[in-house]
Amino acid sequence: MVWVLRFWPILPAAWASAFAATWLCKKAALQFGIVDKPNDTVKTHKEPIAYLGGLGMFVGLIVGVLVGIQCIGKVDYAPLAMRWLLAVLAGGGIACFVGLVDDLLDIKPRNKLLGCCVAAGALLLISGWYIGDTEHGLGIVPGIRYAAAPFGVTIPYRLEQVLCVATVIFFVLGATNSLNLLDGLDGLCAGVTAIITVALLLLSVHLATWGFSEVGDPVRIIIGLSLVACVCGFLPFNRHPAKIFMGDAGSMLLGFMVAVLMLLSGERWFRWWMASVVIFGLPILDTAVALVRRFVNHRPLFISDRGHIYDQMLDRGIPLKKTVALCYALAAAYAAVGLAMIPIRTRYAGIVYVLVVVVSSIVVWRKGYLQMEGLRGAIHAKGDKTPS
Numbered sequence: 001m002v003w004v005l006r007f008w009p010i011l012p013a014a015w016a017s018a019f020a021a022t023w024l025c026k027k028a029a030l031q032f033g034i035v036d037k038p039n040d041t042v043k044t045h046k047e048p049i050a051y052l053g054g055l056g057m058f059v060g061l062i063v064g065v066l067v068g069i070q071c072i073g074k075v076d077y078a079p080l081a082m083r084w085l086l087a088v089l090a091g092g093g094i095a096c097f098v099g100l101v102d103d104l105l106d107i108k109p110r111n112k113l114l115g116c117c118v119a120a121g122a123l124l125l126i127s128g129w130y131i132g133d134t135e136h137g138l139g140i141v142p143g144i145r146y147a148a149a150p151f152g153v154t155i156p157y158r159l160e161q162v163l164c165v166a167t168v169i170f171f172v173l174g175a176t177n178s179l180n181l182l183d184g185l186d187g188l189c190a191g192v193t194a195i196i197t198v199a200l201l202l203l204s205v206h207l208a209t210w211g212f213s214e215v216g217d218p219v220r221i222i223i224g225l226s227l228v229a230c231v232c233g234f235l236p237f238n239r240h241p242a243k244i245f246m247g248d249a250g251s252m253l254l255g256f257m258v259a260v261l262m263l264l265s266g267e268r269w270f271r272w273w274m275a276s277v278v279i280f281g282l283p284i285l286d287t288a289v290a291l292v293r294r295f296v297n298h299r300p301l302f303i304s305d306r307g308h309i310y311d312q313m314l315d316r317g318i319p320l321k322k323t324v325a326l327c328y329a330l331a332a333a334y335a336a337v338g339l340a341m342i343p344i345r346t347r348y349a350g351i352v353y354v355l356v357v358v359v360s361s362i363v364v365w366r367k368g369y370l371q372m373e374g375l376r377g378a379i380h381a382k383g384d385k386t387p388s
Helices: 002-006 010-032 055-073 078-105 108-126 141-151 157-182 188-209 215-236 247-265 270-279 281-296 309-315 321-339 347-366
Strands: none
Touching: 010 055, 010 078, 010 108, 055 078, 055 215, 055 247, 078 108, 078 215, 078 247, 108 157, 108 247, 157 188, 157 247, 157 270, 157 281, 188 215, 188 270, 188 281, 188 321, 215 347, 247 270, 270 281, 270 309, 270 321, 270 347, 281 309, 281 321, 309 347, 321 347
16 A cells, blocks of 8 residues: 555646536536537437547546656656656557547447557557566566476567567557447446556555566556546536446546556566456456357447447346346456455366356356347348348
């Protein structure tokens, strides 16, 4: 907790900035007609709701990181930590911008994916993670190396670089799209992200307590505190009934930032990666169920529908607020499992994680979440004649 106390100014600064910026964004969105209009398919809210909530969170995030840089002070590792943090802000800004363009112009999915790859590329190039400087534990290369070590595999230096780039892109694409899909109910994505971030922050505090990385420890703490504060500054406007939506600008920003925290968790040991992925369990579960459900029912994989776990809860008569609360509880349960495995050896933690996957799969199958009928039918793309 010493690390959190050291950087405590981040919390009020980022929260207040995000709260004020979100309020201003709501006013601006209504003034200029930047709203999300309801329809008869995916968007079921009753009246137009302001967009631009993602910009409000990004302002809070920037303020939090800048305050964190000031808290670091003039120490030997300050320039490198600043470089990492500025790289994270650059990548997050790109992700937020791509999402904002989609909110305003409704760009094609492949262009959004390309934008996420550009954000990941900016993170790599500015931070230098792909270089693999193990002296300073730059980024995730050590995590890749330790992942291969139990199998007696020595990864060549150039292959390490390729794997590092591929891993960063994979995490960024996975997290941004998962949180984008989870942003379907008032307060859901923001609240779940807050829970996940708090858990990742606790993992970061654990690593910092043991002094795992001179640079990585403060960077993880600063990003975690800034992210949870800016989300909490936005959440009062987004809880039911929502006054503003985060839009793709917000969900892609949050996904990118959570991806960074997960990547940095694997800086030294592979098991921290495993823990961070399980902490992110609910968005992974929802995305996996959506893709598998569409596949087994012969529906387009990348066409929006109302068949997500939270949608199906609503269709089964569970009130909206209770549905959101249940999703919060599920997110907290996955986070608790990930945190509980921190002191456990990798081989035993791996068994627990496999059991979590098996139990989750059985529950999804037994509860009928892979079925598609009624409101859970896919929304057709233009020209798609598949019956619903």
